[in-house]
Each structure stands twice: as structure tokens, then as C-alpha cells.
Amino acid sequence: MENTPASNFLQSIIAEDISSGRVQEVVTRFPPEPNGYLHIGHAKSISVNFGLAEANGGRCNLRFDDTNPEKESQEFIDSILEDVRWLGYQWDGEVRYASSYFQQLYAWAMFLVEDGKAYVCDLNAEQAREYRGTLTEPGRNSPYRERSVAENLDLLARMKAGEFDEGSKVLRAKIDMAAPNMNMRDPILYRIRKVAHHQTGTDWVIYPTYDFAHGQEDAIEGVTHSVCTLEFADHRPLYEWFISNLPVSSQPRQFEFGRLNASYTVTSKRKLKRLVDDGMVQGWDDPRMPTIAGMRRRGFTPAAIRHFCDMIGTTRGEGVVDIAMLEHAIRDDLNENAPRGMCVLNPLKVVLSNYPEAQLEQLSVPAHPSREDLGQRILPFTRELYIDAEDFREEANKKFKRLVLGKRVRLRNAYVIEADGVELDEAGNIVAVLAHLIPGTLGNDPEDGVKPKGVIQWVSAREGKCATVRLYDRLFNDVAPDKGESDFMDLINPDSLQVVTQAWIEPALAQAAAEQNFQFERVGYFVADRYDHSTDAPVFNRTISLRDTWNSG
Numbered sequence: 354m355e356n357t358p359a360s361n362f363l364q365s366i367i368a369e370d371i372s373s374g375r376v377q378e379v380v381t382r383f384p385p386e387p388n389g390y391l392h393i394g395h396a397k398s399i400s401v402n403f404g405l406a407e408a409n410g411g412r413c414n415l416r417f418d419d420t421n422p423e424k425e426s427q428e429f430i431d432s433i434l435e436d437v438r439w440l441g442y443q444w445d446g447e448v449r450y451a452s453s454y455f456q457q458l459y460a461w462a463m464f465l466v467e468d469g470k471a472y473v474c475d476l477n478a479e480q481a482r483e484y485r486g487t488l489t490e491p492g493r494n495s496p497y498r499e500r501s502v503a504e505n506l507d508l509l510a511r512m513k514a515g516e517f518d519e520g521s522k523v524l525r526a527k528i529d530m531a532a533p534n535m536n537m538r539d540p541i542l543y544r545i546r547k548v549a550h551h552q553t554g555t556d557w558v559i560y561p562t563y564d565f566a567h568g569q570e571d572a573i574e575g576v577t578h579s580v581c582t583l584e585f586a587d588h589r590p591l592y593e594w595f596i597s598n599l600p601v602s603s604q605p606r607q608f609e610f611g612r613l614n615a616s617y618t619v620t621s622k623r624k625l626k627r628l629v630d631d632g633m634v635q636g637w638d639d640p641r642m643p644t645i646a647g648m649r650r651r652g653f654t655p656a657a658i659r660h661f662c663d664m665i666g667t668t669r670g671e672g673v674v675d676i677a678m679l680e681h682a683i684r685d686d687l688n689e690n691a692p693r694g695m696c697v698l699n700p701l702k703v704v705l706s707n708y709p710e711a712q713l714e715q716l717s718v719p720a721h722p723s724r725e726d727l728g729q730r731i732l733p734f735t736r737e738l739y740i741d742a743e744d745f746r747e748e749a750n751k752k753f754k755r756l757v758l759g760k761r762v763r764l765r766n767a768y769v770i771e772a773d774g775v776e777l778d779e780a781g782n783i784v785a786v787l788a789h790l791i792p793g794t795l796g797n798d799p800e801d802g803v804k805p806k807g808v809i810q811w812v813s814a815r816e817g818k819c820a821t822v823r824l825y826d827r828l829f830n831d832v833a834p835d836k837g838e839s840d841f842m843d844l845i846n847p848d849s850l851q852v853v854t855q856a857w858i859e860p861a862l863a864q865a866a867a868e869q870n871f872q873f874e875r876v877g878y879f880v881a882d883r884y885d886h887s888t889d890a891p892v893f894n895r896t897i898s899l900r901d902t903w904n905s906g
């Protein structure tokens with residue numbers, strides 16, 4: 354079922370805001386923290402935020418919520434910008450940074466202090482936890498809560514000047530230590546952190562908390578609809594408290610939707626980081642990772658990812674999406690758009706006794722069965738070919754619709770051949786199949802009455818190229834790797850990568866540009882590796898099998 358923008362609840366809210374005149378121009382934003390690579394869940398958030406702006410003639414900002422310098426880096430910033438662009442979205446104006454509002458946020462912190470609504474607190478972390486109370490018991494006021502405005506201003510200025518050690522003081526809002534919502538129990542606004550920041554260098558030794566920064570950043574940018582995921586619903590009263598107690602120029606309103614969780618997948622930057630740091634994958638963009646960079650390298654397309662994000666809809670509840678839906682979206686896209694090619698993963702030589710050694714036919718065949726706009730490709734045919742070892746048996750029953758001694762099979766896009774015998778090595782292993790071709794059978798659908806048992810792929814031994822093919826499969830064997838009793842690291846699929854170094858491909862495939870998608874006929878969908886592929890040393894990644902092998906019993 355197609356989920357048009359009109360059918361999601363956020364669009365209904367926006368439509369009403371526009372028709373009531375409450376909002377003139379819709380402004381949304383995508384606010385990643387640059388502490389990891391974006392994953393499929395972020396793709397959903399990107400598609401929601403950019404999609405709502407697009408559908409309503411509004412704007413969508415890209416803002417880095419960079420309030421936590423220890424975990425952030427320029428590498429992550431660069432990857433996030435690249436991923437958003439690759440998905441096909443363009444943010445409004447310049448890239449924005451929370452850190453460029455640090456001066457304003459600090460001024461607002463002083464404003465609260467002057468207003469008697471914030472104070473410097475000297476409780477250490479353990480004491481603060483104890484004073485905070487629990488879900489069932491109210492907290493207690495900090496002994497530092499009644500400091501004078503003058504003392505608080507002085508201490509805050511000295512925190513900023515670097516006079517105090519990390520952890521020795523924090524700035525807190527003065528709200529209500531008995532509030533049932535724990536977020537309202539005098540939350541921390543500023544911490545001392547003597548670390549350099551990737552954007553502001555050593556300008557600051559105190560940093561605002563995410564909670565103190567987030568809503569005000571939206572207000573500064575005139576964001577009208579602050580869309581986020583459900584875990585922030587409990588923080589909304591606090592954001593509203595800041596907005597109503599500060600002289601901000603606009604009033605963003607927050608709306609929450611359910612996070613995207615997918616089966617067989619972990620979507621938490623922290624967990625993905627563990628996979629990278631522990632060497633379970635080859636990096637954030639390993640094709641098995643559910644990161645946008647990983648999916649890209651795997652051969653997923655922006656169109657398929659966007660289609661998937663639309664298809665699953667946007668709701669107020671949490672749910673788990675079957676990852677097979679994403680895989681279906683990829684298959685649909687590639688089936689329709691990817692040119693075809695032939696590749697033999699496990700080459701077995703076939704020698705055609707009635708085809709002259711010196712002869713070479715350059716067959717012109719369609720690149721795609723129904724997309725004439727994709728043109729033709731040249732497929733060389735010679736006396737010696739490779740077929741897949743699995744496609745030959747000396748004897749077989751009727752169910753085996755491939756090459757058998759004394760039987761016929763069609764070589765895809767070329768001739769029907771018949772197997773006559775085998776050539777063995779000293780150990781008795783088959784090293785070649787001896788066969789002959791049936792004259793007059795060239796093409797995929799001749800009317801010559803010759804009935805081959807089936808159709809198999811093949812590649813000219815002389816004209817084809819050797820290739821490395823990486824066969825990727827799901828990274829986890831478990832349907833819910835981060836939900837069960839076991840550590841998700843113990844649920845990794847040991848067969849998630851198998852590398853074939855001696856595959857044989859038709860020459861046109863070696864010419865592929867990096868990141869070009871193909872269907873290798875009868876084998877699966879593949880992409881020329883973004884970094885490692887070259888004409889001299891072709892490297893292909895398996896994007897997805899032709900059929901869903903996980904759900905077909």
C-alpha cells in the first residue's frame with residue numbers, strides 16, 4: 354500500500370496548521386548528532402522531514418546537533434552530508450550547527466539565572482542521583498538551589514572561564530524536584546567539559562546539554578514542526594518550559610512518531626559502532642551494515658530506500674518492519690532498471706567440438722529484456738566457454754533442467770548445446786565437458802523445434818574476465834538481534850560474507866563504472882564496488898538474491 358504524504362498523521366497536522374493560518378511556511382529540520390554514520394532509521398527521519406517540507410512548499414534544514422564534542426567528528430559530519438545528498442535531498446541554505454548558537458544559548462542561560470530560574474549546583478554525580486528521587490518518590494532540593502542571582506552569575510562566568518574542574522559544578526534549571534516527570538526535576542543545562550570541539554575549537558569549556566539546546570535551536574531557525582521520535586515525548590514539557598521562559602523569536606511545536614525498527618537489523622549508532630570497533634565488519638560502510646553508506650556500497654538505490662520509507666508509513670506507535678520489505682523494494686527497482694549480464698561463480702569449462710578454435714562471434718543482445726532504452730551489449734561466443742559447475746551432471750533425473758550427458762540445454766542468449774562426454778584429470782575430477790552446438794539455434798527463442806531442457810548462463814573462456822565477487826547475506830541470523838536475551842554480537846551470521854575470487858564475467862561487465870547495478874542472470878543482483886572495482890580487476894558485491902531465500906521455507 355502506498356503511503357502518500359496525505360495519509361500520514363503529521364501531514365494532517367500540518368494541513369490543519371496551514372488552513373487555520375497558524376503557520377504560513379512549513380519549516381522542518383533533520384538534526385543528526387555527528388557521532389556515527391546514518392542508518393536506515395535516519396533515512397526514515399530524513400524522508401519524513403524533507404518529505405513534509407517538500408509536500409507543503411516549505412523548507413527543511415540540516416542541522417548538526419553537535420553539543421557533545423567527545424563523541425563527534427568531522428568524518429561523521431562529512432559522511433552525513435554525503436548520505437543526505439545521495440538519498441536525493443537538498444537542505445535549505447547552509448548546513449547549520451548547534452555550535453554556532455553556543456553564544457546565544459549561553460546568553461539564554463544567563464537570562465534564566467537573572468530571572469531566578471537557574472542555579473549553579475555543586476553536587477557530584479552520585480549525590481545528584483540520590484537527590485533526584487525515583488519514579489515513585491519525589492526528589493529533594495539541592496542545598497545549592499537557593500544561591501543568590503549574583504552568586505550564580507559569578508559562578509557561571511567562572512565556569513565558562515575554565516576556573517573549575519570537570520564534574521565539580523553544573524548549571525541547572527530551577528523547576529520542580531517533585532515533578533512526576535523526572536525530566537522536570539531541575540535538569541542540567543550546562544556541564545564543564547574541557548575538550549576541544551570540532552567546530553569551535555577551544556572557545557568553550559562548558560557545553561549545553563542536548564535538552565537545553567534542542568528546542569532553542571529550532572526556535573532560532575524558525576522551525577514550525579519539530580518532528581522527532583517517541584523517546585522524546587517525555588522531554589516535550591521541558592522543551593516547552595524553556596521556550597515559554599526564554600525570549601525566543603518563534604515557538605516550534607514538537608511531534609513524535611515511532612522509530613523505524615527492522616527485523617534482522619540493529620539500528621543504534623552505539624551498537625553499530627561496536628560492530629566497527631570490534632572488527633566484525635570492515636567499517637561503517639561495510640555492505641552488510643544497515644548504514645546508508647553500507648546500503649549504498651551494497652548496491653541499494655536511493656529510489657528503493659525512499660520508496661521503502663514511504664511504503665512503511667509514519668505512525669504514532671512503535672513497530673518492527675520486516676526487512677524483507679526493504680529487500681522487495683530493492684528487487685523491484687533493480688528488476689526494472691538494472692542491465693543484465695552473465696557471470697559464472699564456479700567455472701567449469703565446456704569445449705564445443707564443432708566450433709572452430711579461431712572463430713569468434715560478437716553477439717549483440719539486449720541489455721535488459723524489456724527496457725529497449727538500455728540498448729544492446731556485445732557478447733562474445735567462442736569454442737571454449739565456462740558454465741557453472743552446478744549446472745552440469747553426468748546423470749540426473751528429469752527435475753534437473755540443466756546440462757546432462759547426452760542431453761541439450763540452451764546457453765542463454767546463444768546456442769543450444771548437447772553434452773557428449775567429460776575430460777578428467779589424474780585424480781578423476783571433471784576438468785571439462787565435451788559438447789557440440791546444434792546449428793541454427795542462435796537466439797533465445799528460435800522456432801527450430803529443438804527442445805532444450807533449460808537455459809543456463811555461460812561466459813566465453815577466452816574473452817571473459819576473471820572477477821572477485823563478494824556474496825553478502827544478512828549480518829544477523831536472529832530476527833530481533835538487539836531485543837533478546839543474548840548479546841547482539843553473538844547473533845552474527847557466520848556466512849554473511851563469502852568471497853569468490855575466480856568468478857568469470859562477460860567482458861561488458863568489466864567495463865562497468867563503479868556503483869553500476871546489474872542483474873547477473875540466474876545468479877542475483879550485483880553492483881560494481883564503489884572503491885575496489887576496476888576494469889583490470891573487477892569486483893562486484895551481491896546486493897540481493899533474485900528471490901527471498903529467508904521466507905521461502
Ligand code: ATP
Pocket residue numbers: 383384385386387393394395397398580581582611612613614620621622623
Ligand atoms: P541512535 O539511536 O541510532 O544513536 P539517534 O536518535 O541518537 O540515533 P540522532 O543523530 O540524534 O541519532 O538522530 C537524528 C534524527 O534521526 C533524530 O530526529 C532521531 O529521532 C531520528 N532517528 C534516529 N533513529 C531513528 C529511527 N530508528 N527511526 C526514525 N528516526 C530516527
Ligand code: MG
Pocket residue numbers: 386
Ligand atoms: Mg541521539
